[in-house]
Each structure stands twice: as structure tokens, then as C-alpha cells.
Amino acid sequence: MDYNYVGKGIPRIDGVEKVTGEAQYVQDISFKGMLYAKIKTSPYAHALIKSINTSKAKELPGVKAVLTGHEAYQKLGIYIVDKPILAVDKVRYFGEAVAAVAAVNIDIAERAIDLIEVEYEPLPVLLDVEEAVKPNAILIHPDLGNYKTIPGVFFPEANTNVSNHFKLKKGDIKKGFEESDLIIENKFYVPQILHVPMETHSVIAKWGTGDKIKIWSSAQSPFTLRNLFSIALNIPMENIEVIVPYIGGGFGGKAGIHLEPLIALLSKASNGKTVKFVATREEEISTLPCRQGLVATIKTGVKKSGKIIAEEIEYLWDAGAYADYGVNITRATGYSGAGPYDIENVKLDSETVYTNHLFGTAYRGFGHAEIFWAIERQMELVAKKLGMDSLEFRLKNLLRPGSITITGEPIHEQSGNVIKCIKTVADRIGWGKPKSEEEKALEKKTGKYRGKGIAVLHKAPAMPSNAATSAIVQMNEDGSLRFNVAGIDMGQGSYTAMAQIIAERLHLPIEKVHVVFETDTDEAPYDWQTVASRMTILAGNAVIEACNDLKEQIFDVAAIVLRAAKHDLALGDECVYVKQFPEEKVYYSEIAVGYTYPNGNGIGGPLIGRGNSIAQGLTILDQETGQGRPALDWTFGAHAMEVEVDTNTGDTKIIKIVTAIDVGKVINEMAVKGQIVGGVVQGVGTAISEELKYNKEGKLLTKSFVDYKIPTMQDLPGSIEVHCIETPQLDGPYGARGCAEHPMISITSAMGNAIADATGVELFETPFTAEKVYKALNEYKH
Structure with a gap:
């Protein structure tokens, strides 16, 4: 059989589930007694929050929790910690969330949001980026100099609107222009645009006893989400479980951390009830990045x-x-x-x-x-x-x-x-x-x-140089294989590419290579983030290493069963054979979870390959x-x-x-x-x-x-x-x-x-x- 899969146009292994509607997304998940969350957003781009009156919302039957920025006071940030979970004291953009509710159904949650009364004092608005860098510009973040960041990598400038200034110099720019025959200068403009994923941001969270938190999210990077959540809410990482099922597109907009802490805090305020939030398209456009x-x-x-x-x-x-x-x-x-x-x-x-x-x-x-x-x-x-x-x-x-x-x-x-x-x-x-x-x-x-x-x-x-990934490949009892990488396939087809690599390296029909689509940080191998077009090169290398690890284990067991040196063995059609005597072979299904001799003696054990990869030399x-x-x-x-x-x-x-x-x-x-x-x-x-x-x-x-x-x-x-x-x-x-x-x-x-x-x-x-x-x-x- 031909096992040359790499380079061929293999149909997506998740294609059937997606076109038939069998693939399950966060929006499809529900639990008994689950609550539904809604957010109240600012009608101003820049304003002081003078007061928030939530009493009417709290009195509405069916409302189980109401939060404002003073209850959800923690700040978020993947590189600079500058964003409150809910706006505190002032809002900085039109659509910023200022309050949130959890109720027994969406209709009640929406009514509760309407009952929350917010008094604002409008502030001057800064919309022009060229004006924002001028010395006399109003400050969007007066406390920028006190924000936590990654020193030596990002360089915020205190008392300005510049949250990072990257500088690069090569050669002698003054001399270069002096030696030029012609100098041309132009200015170019690009507006903000939207990600427009088919699936909007969706989160389900449950704050359990002992501060055990479980999150289902349409997130691109579950391990980074877990890490940032742990830092923001000061919860031990081992208490946080992030589950990512199928994702309906991300394009970068679902990287990092967004609504997950807010929904978890609503769950905590609801005495541990499970809370679900699905962004409307307008919320996706106006509130999310x-x-x-x-x-x-x-x-x-x-x-x-x-x-x-x-x-x-x-x-x-x-x-x-x-x-x-x-x-x-x-x-x-x-x-x-x-x-x-x-x-x-x-x-x-x-x-x-x-x-x-x-x-x-x-x-x-x-x-x-x-x-x-x-x-x-x-x-x-x-x-x-x-x-x-x-x-x-x-x-x-x-x-x-x-x-x-x-x-x-x-x-x-x-x-x-x-x-x-x-x-x-x-x-x-x-x-x-x-x-x-x-x-x-x-x-x-x-x-x-x-x-x-x-x-x-x-x-x-x-x-960064520690942007590592890992992979696990494991034989099933019948000789088929399942693999798990925590980098998310949100439509780019990377899991299919990984399956092709595995099938080719281990001589398996690709139909017998199965991927674990749902990623659970309690079960999946570690991956930094699904960003930067890194899945093919890093996850691909991790999968190859995992296959090599599994192959060595296969040969270890087969060498004993076939009474041959490992260097005399080769992989065949779902089997291992002796090169000089091809008829001497053992099938994967015979050794996948351990080989049993006719007299009942057993050797080996479950075949599980492990691989990892990291960016070298950065x-x-x-x-x-x-x-x-x-x-x-x-x-x-x-x-x-x-x-x-x-x-x-x-x-x-x-x-x-x-x-x-x-x-x-x-x-x-x-x-x-x-x-x-x-x-x-x-x-x-x-x-x-x-x-x-x-x-x-x-x-x-x-x-x-x-x-x-x-x-x-x-x-x-x-x-x-x-x-x-x-x-x-x-x-x-x-x-x-x-x-x-x-x-x-x-x-x-x-x-x-x-x-x-x-x-x-x-x-x-x-x-x-x-x-x-x-x-x-x-x-x-x-």
C-alpha cells in the first residue's frame, strides 16, 4: 500500500462533521439550570462613570447576579495589564462593557440590562493617532507608567499615549540619505477593520467549590487563556480547566483573553451556577476587539x-x-x-x-x-x-x-x-x-x-523563544491511532496535515488516524498559542518526534516478539517485519496495548508516543x-x-x-x-x-x-x-x-x-x- 500522504490533497478530516452539523461549538453546549449573561455597554467613547444604579436589575425576578467594575475590579492584559474586566470609574471606547448580569433566560437578562442606570460625565475624545502622540494630547491612560509589562521586550512611555515604542537602526541613516540621488517621502493610511468570524465569541463558565473553575470557550489558545486567567484572578493554575471544542473561525480575534473572567465571576456571584454568554453580532463588532x-x-x-x-x-x-x-x-x-x-x-x-x-x-x-x-x-x-x-x-x-x-x-x-x-x-x-x-x-x-x-x-x-508545543500519538487496541495536539484547528486544516504526517511515518491508512478535536487543558499536551502561522512547523515537528518515539517503542516490542535486532526491522502495512524475511511480521493490533504469547505471558504495554518542539535560536x-x-x-x-x-x-x-x-x-x-x-x-x-x-x-x-x-x-x-x-x-x-x-x-x-x-x-x-x-x-x- 502507498503511504506517501505528504504533499497530497487529502480532504479535511473534520469536513463531514462540520457540513452535517455534528460538530459541536460552545454555542451548542447547554447544562441543566444554566444561566445566561448579558452586558451593558457605554454609549460614550470617553467619559467618567459618575454612578451605576443596579438596584432595579437585582430586584427583577429571575436575575441571579449583577456585576459592575467595582466587583469585577481585576485587570487583564497579555503583554501590558491595562484593561479592566468591566470599566472602573471611566470608559475609554464606545461599546465598552460597564456592567453584566446573569439570569435564568436571555429575555430576563436583557430586561435587567435595560434597568441598570449609569450616569456619565463625557470627557474630550481622542480619535486621531497623529494627535495622540503630540506632547499636549489628553491621556487615555494616565497610569500607563505603573502598568505591568514584560521588561526588555515592550517599552511603554509614561505620561504619553504610547504603550510600546519599538526602535530599529541599521547602518548610518544620515549618511545613506546624503549619498542618495533621489529622496521620496509618502504617508499612507489604513483604517481599523473587523475579524468577522462566523462564530461570535462564546463562553460558558462554572465557578465550583474550592475555587475550581471550568471554562468552555471559543478560544484560539487555551493554555494562554488559562495562564492569563490565573494571573488576573489570582487563582492557582491547577484550579482552572479550559475546554475548547470546535471553533467557527478566529483570525486572531479569539487569541488571548476576553470575556472568560467576567463570565466566571458571574458564575461565582450566582453561587456556582453555570453561566453562558454568546456575543450578538453587534457586541462582536462594538465591544470585542x-x-x-x-x-x-x-x-x-x-x-x-x-x-x-x-x-x-x-x-x-x-x-x-x-x-x-x-x-x-x-x-x-x-x-x-x-x-x-x-x-x-x-x-x-x-x-x-x-x-x-x-x-x-x-x-x-x-x-x-x-x-x-x-x-x-x-x-x-x-x-x-x-x-x-x-x-x-x-x-x-x-x-x-x-x-x-x-x-x-x-x-x-x-x-x-x-x-x-x-x-x-x-x-x-x-x-x-x-x-x-x-x-x-x-x-x-x-x-x-x-x-x-x-x-x-x-x-x-x-x-518568544519559549513558544513550545507538544504532541501525543497513541495506539488503539485495533492498531488504529489517535493523536492530540493542543494547537487549535479553527478551520485552517492543520489537524489534517498532522494526520498525513502520522499516517506516512507510521504506515497507517489515513482513515485509521483519528484526531482529538476537543482540547482540554487538563488532558491535552501543552501548546503556547495558535497564532503566528506556527502550527505547521512547530506542531508538525512535535508530531514527527512523537511518531519517532512511538516507532522506537514498536520496534522494542517487535524485536522481542520476532527475535530480531531492531536495526533489522522495518514498518510494513500496519505491521513490523524482518527485512530479510518479510513473512516474519507482527501487526500493530497485536502489540498496541501489549503482546501476549500463546502461553499467556505478556510483554510491552500501551504504545504512546510523545513529542515536543520549540522555536530555536530566537x-x-x-x-x-x-x-x-x-x-x-x-x-x-x-x-x-x-x-x-x-x-x-x-x-x-x-x-x-x-x-x-x-x-x-x-x-x-x-x-x-x-x-x-x-x-x-x-x-x-x-x-x-x-x-x-x-x-x-x-x-x-x-x-x-x-x-x-x-x-x-x-x-x-x-x-x-x-x-x-x-x-x-x-x-x-x-x-x-x-x-x-x-x-x-x-x-x-x-x-x-x-x-x-x-x-x-x-x-x-x-x-x-x-x-x-x-x-x-x-x-x-x-
């Missing part, structure tokens, strides 16, 4: 030959009211903030800035989709100033073996090939092919002009220069896009997108191409329509899908073409590296470049709505 906004300023110095000599960059991140993952996004985009370019002199400042917007968190791409909008538009504009083809310009400057990154890391042959990626997409889009006279005439007649754009991308996992970066080794591996890629712009209306139609990602090695062809297409489509949404909007008082205006537009079928490109480049990663499983986040990076850049190619209009802000493009066209004409 979004993707940060960005203002990016890039100044580039080049030689007439096209070589980049110097680059000075400032990233101002609109973190909103609380830091959450924002400070680490600032760091991660700082050390990769010049893109995959070989630049001798770089000065970069990346700052996380508080405003009175909805707070930001991790989002697919971890800030890279935002910075690459600026980076790749800047590259296009610089090439135009030089009068040079933008593909040629990029090829002169891209990283290649022998190059040094802006943090001082050397690029090797196995580091990935961004040049091959961009050449692939450029060739497939027909880059440089001139339009025929007939095509030009048709464009002029209809007012619909076509253009092409290209953009590159890169990203490395943003994680270092803390220098506080002033950003130099060090922050990256486990770099994944490179590129997009090319052809669009058609209707100059009569400003509507932009995407004709074709070509994407090439250097994945190192394809583990599951079907899954990786699905990931890439999904990421491209998500990127299209950020390019054409997605944007959180506020009024001047900071009230969120886009509170539903009526106002917040996500792509529909009619918005999708006419064609999406995917190419997987394979430059094997030395330390990756079978040479693979992560690619889950990368496909949505630089989609906005490629589209902006294509619109400029079609019309001559240069855009500096996303999204490219018809109104925005039409206005720019009119300004361009005049």
Missing part, C-alpha cells in the same frame, strides 16, 4: 541605478483604548518593517498608540497586511520617480542569499525565494505586455481602463537598535493583479489575481491552496470595502453588516491562480513553513498599484471604495 489602524510614513533614498540606499519609517498604530496584542504587533512589524528588501541604512520607529477607538488585537497577518500597503505602494512610487519598471526596481533590491535583514539576520539558500515568487506572478499576469491599439480604443470608448499591479510580502512567526532584540534574531523562519510571497476601473463611476472590478507563496514544502495541496485562496479573498475585503467608521464623538457607526461591508460572491475576482513555491526549510517538517496569514498580505498593495496603472491615480488610503476612486479620478483630471 478589531484589527488596529495605521498611519505609516516612509522616506526612501535611492541611487539613479535603482538601488535603495536609505529608508526611514514611522509606524503609528491605532491601538484603540487598550493595548492587548497591539504592542507585539508593533514589535513584529518593526523588525520586518522594511519588507523583504536588502537596505544598508534603515531607521524605523513603530509605536502603539492609545485612542478612544475600539481596541485592536491580533489579526491575520499580525500587522503585516497594514505595513505592506505602505511598503509596496512606496516601492511603486519610487520606481515611477526613477522612471523604472517596478518589477525591475524590486528585483534590484530584494533579499537573496547573502543578504542581511534589517535586524542583522543572514539570508540563506533555504530561507525562501521571494525573487522566484515575484517572477512567477509577473509572468502569469503578463507583466510588461503592452496593450493593443484595439484595447486602447475600447478603453477610451467605454471609460473602463485596465491595469496591472504587483507586490511582494514576507512574514515570520511573532513569538533572541531578545536590542532596545535601541532592534538588532538580534527575531525570526524562526521567513515565508515570502508575491501577488499580481489585473483590474478594470470604470472611470465613469469609480467602480473597480478585479479581473485576475495570481499568488505565489514559498511554503517550503506542501503538506496538503488541497488545504494550502484553500488557505491561500481564502486569504486572498479576505485581503480583497480589506481592499475594496472594509472599514470601521466613527462620528466625531467616537460613536461607532458601522455596527452591523448593513454598514460594514464584507465581500460577497459578486466582489470576488474573475480568477485566482495559486502557485506554491517549494524552497525547503531546513528545520521544518518535510521542509514546510507556515503560510496561513501570508496570502492576505499585500493584496491591497497589488490592487492599489493596479488602479494606478489603469488610471494614473495614486491612492494613499484603503479601502478603494467607488466613491473614493471616483473622487480621486476627478482630482487627478483637474
Whole structure:
């Protein structure tokens, strides 16, 4: 039988359960006597809480608990502890939770929320990130200097709105600009956007006797949730059990910790009753985190030959009211903030800035989709100033073996090939092919002009050196196998990839490899977090090590049974055999839980393999220069896009997108191409329509899908073409590296470049709505 599963397009092992509705999510779970929670949120973006009267809510029959910030006083924070469980004394964004209730049903809970009376005193609102960094700006967090953080990694600036300032210096920036023949500076803008998972945030919690707490959550990172919960509520970690069933999407929005402590405290206040909270779509949009906004300023110095000599960059991140993952996004985009370019002199400042917007968190791409909008538009504009083809310009400057990154890391042959990626997409889009006279005439007649754009991308996992993972593989009595990794498969297909690796290494039909989908911190092996596109490389390596461990145990038992040396044994079809005498074999089912001789003697025992993996070689970066080794591996890629712009209306139609990602090695062809297409489509949404909007008082205006537009079928490109480049990663499983986040990076850049190619209009802000493009066209004409 052929056991070469790696590289093949195996259907998702969770597919049937999901399409039939058998898969159980937190929203599907209920318990006898369970209570239901609702939250009351602020109608102000910035205000003092003068008083909260909960007496009417407490008197309502069916209400079992009411909490305000003074009862739920603890603060949360994965990197900076700055967010109260419920607002205390003041609110910092529209939609912030100020009170919560638990009642016997949803209707009573909602009525109780309406009965809670809150008196506010509005404060000045700070919505502009550039205003927020000025010396005289109002302070969103006057106590920032006293907040707990990770010293030496994050650098909050007391008495400012900057919760982290990442600095990077390479070479001599002053000398670099002095030697430049041309200097180009531009500013770019990216708004906040939403994660839009199909499943909203959902939590069930029970605070049991002896402070034993059980939590069911739609969380991406159960062990991190347990750790942060323990710290926030000062509960021993061994008292906390986190269970994560199936998840309906996360995209970073379900990493870290959010509503779990609040629901647990409601359970405690209800004398240990189980309490459930499922966010409505409006709560998901208004109260739970979004993707940060960005203002990016890039100044580039080049030689007439096209070589980049110097680059000075400032990233101002609109973190909103609380830091959450924002400070680490600032760091991660700082050390990769010049893109995959070989630049001798770089000065970069990346700052996380508080405003009175909805707070930001991790989002697919971890800030890279935002910075690459600026980076790749800047590259296009610089090439135009030089009068040079933008593909040629990029090829002169891209990283290649022998190059040094802006943090001082050397690029090797196995580091990935961004040049091959961009050449692939450029060739497939027909880059440089001139339009025929007939095509030009048709464009002029209809007012619909076509253009092409290209953009590159890169990203490395943003994680500390202790970002470890582990895996367990265990034989069942019949010789089948079950495996458990605590990294969460929320739709990316990683469990299927793990199953393929196991089936190939242990010579099992993949149908006989079963995954434990529900992750329970009391039972599952440890995993740091399911973020940073790290599952394939780290969990993959852990699974391989677990298979190797199991294989050694199989050989130990089989060597005794078959009376052969271990080096004379090999794996066959669900069996172990002697190489010289293949007919001498023992099946897995005979030794899975111990082998029994004809006389009744037993040897061996249950076969359980254990493996682990950790990020190797990462270092803390220098506080002033950003130099060090922050990256486990770099994944490179590129997009090319052809669009058609209707100059009569400003509507932009995407004709074709070509994407090439250097994945190192394809583990599951079907899954990786699905990931890439999904990421491209998500990127299209950020390019054409997605944007959180506020009024001047900071009230969120886009509170539903009526106002917040996500792509529909009619918005999708006419064609999406995917190419997987394979430059094997030395330390990756079978040479693979992560690619889950990368496909949505630089989609906005490629589209902006294509619109400029079609019309001559240069855009500096996303999204490219018809109104925005039409206005720019009119300004361009005049």
C-alpha cells in the first residue's frame, strides 16, 4: 500500500462533521439550570462613570447576579495589564462593557440590562493617532507608567499615549540619505477593520467549590487563556480547566483573553451556577476587539541605478483604548518593517498608540497586511520617480542569499525565494505586455481602463523563544491511532496535515488516524498559542518526534516478539517485519496495548508516543537598535493583479489575481491552496470595502453588516491562480513553513498599484471604495 500522504490533497478530516452539523461549538453546549449573561455597554467613547444604579436589575425576578467594575475590579492584559474586566470609574471606547448580569433566560437578562442606570460625565475624545502622540494630547491612560509589562521586550512611555515604542537602526541613516540621488517621502493610511468570524465569541463558565473553575470557550489558545486567567484572578493554575471544542473561525480575534473572567465571576456571584454568554453580532463588532489602524510614513533614498540606499519609517498604530496584542504587533512589524528588501541604512520607529477607538488585537497577518500597503505602494512610487519598471526596481533590491535583514539576520539558500515568487506572478499576469491599439480604443470608448499591479510580502512567526508545543500519538487496541495536539484547528486544516504526517511515518491508512478535536487543558499536551502561522512547523515537528518515539517503542516490542535486532526491522502495512524475511511480521493490533504469547505471558504495554518542539535560536532584540534574531523562519510571497476601473463611476472590478507563496514544502495541496485562496479573498475585503467608521464623538457607526461591508460572491475576482513555491526549510517538517496569514498580505498593495496603472491615480488610503476612486479620478483630471 502507498503511504506517501505528504504533499497530497487529502480532504479535511473534520469536513463531514462540520457540513452535517455534528460538530459541536460552545454555542451548542447547554447544562441543566444554566444561566445566561448579558452586558451593558457605554454609549460614550470617553467619559467618567459618575454612578451605576443596579438596584432595579437585582430586584427583577429571575436575575441571579449583577456585576459592575467595582466587583469585577481585576485587570487583564497579555503583554501590558491595562484593561479592566468591566470599566472602573471611566470608559475609554464606545461599546465598552460597564456592567453584566446573569439570569435564568436571555429575555430576563436583557430586561435587567435595560434597568441598570449609569450616569456619565463625557470627557474630550481622542480619535486621531497623529494627535495622540503630540506632547499636549489628553491621556487615555494616565497610569500607563505603573502598568505591568514584560521588561526588555515592550517599552511603554509614561505620561504619553504610547504603550510600546519599538526602535530599529541599521547602518548610518544620515549618511545613506546624503549619498542618495533621489529622496521620496509618502504617508499612507489604513483604517481599523473587523475579524468577522462566523462564530461570535462564546463562553460558558462554572465557578465550583474550592475555587475550581471550568471554562468552555471559543478560544484560539487555551493554555494562554488559562495562564492569563490565573494571573488576573489570582487563582492557582491547577484550579482552572479550559475546554475548547470546535471553533467557527478566529483570525486572531479569539487569541488571548476576553470575556472568560467576567463570565466566571458571574458564575461565582450566582453561587456556582453555570453561566453562558454568546456575543450578538453587534457586541462582536462594538465591544470585542478589531484589527488596529495605521498611519505609516516612509522616506526612501535611492541611487539613479535603482538601488535603495536609505529608508526611514514611522509606524503609528491605532491601538484603540487598550493595548492587548497591539504592542507585539508593533514589535513584529518593526523588525520586518522594511519588507523583504536588502537596505544598508534603515531607521524605523513603530509605536502603539492609545485612542478612544475600539481596541485592536491580533489579526491575520499580525500587522503585516497594514505595513505592506505602505511598503509596496512606496516601492511603486519610487520606481515611477526613477522612471523604472517596478518589477525591475524590486528585483534590484530584494533579499537573496547573502543578504542581511534589517535586524542583522543572514539570508540563506533555504530561507525562501521571494525573487522566484515575484517572477512567477509577473509572468502569469503578463507583466510588461503592452496593450493593443484595439484595447486602447475600447478603453477610451467605454471609460473602463485596465491595469496591472504587483507586490511582494514576507512574514515570520511573532513569538518568544519559549513558544513550545507538544504532541501525543497513541495506539488503539485495533492498531488504529489517535493523536492530540493542543494547537487549535479553527478551520485552517492543520489537524489534517498532522494526520498525513502520522499516517506516512507510521504506515497507517489515513482513515485509521483519528484526531482529538476537543482540547482540554487538563488532558491535552501543552501548546503556547495558535497564532503566528506556527502550527505547521512547530506542531508538525512535535508530531514527527512523537511518531519517532512511538516507532522506537514498536520496534522494542517487535524485536522481542520476532527475535530480531531492531536495526533489522522495518514498518510494513500496519505491521513490523524482518527485512530479510518479510513473512516474519507482527501487526500493530497485536502489540498496541501489549503482546501476549500463546502461553499467556505478556510483554510491552500501551504504545504512546510523545513529542515536543520549540522555536530555536530566537533572541531578545536590542532596545535601541532592534538588532538580534527575531525570526524562526521567513515565508515570502508575491501577488499580481489585473483590474478594470470604470472611470465613469469609480467602480473597480478585479479581473485576475495570481499568488505565489514559498511554503517550503506542501503538506496538503488541497488545504494550502484553500488557505491561500481564502486569504486572498479576505485581503480583497480589506481592499475594496472594509472599514470601521466613527462620528466625531467616537460613536461607532458601522455596527452591523448593513454598514460594514464584507465581500460577497459578486466582489470576488474573475480568477485566482495559486502557485506554491517549494524552497525547503531546513528545520521544518518535510521542509514546510507556515503560510496561513501570508496570502492576505499585500493584496491591497497589488490592487492599489493596479488602479494606478489603469488610471494614473495614486491612492494613499484603503479601502478603494467607488466613491473614493471616483473622487480621486476627478482630482487627478483637474
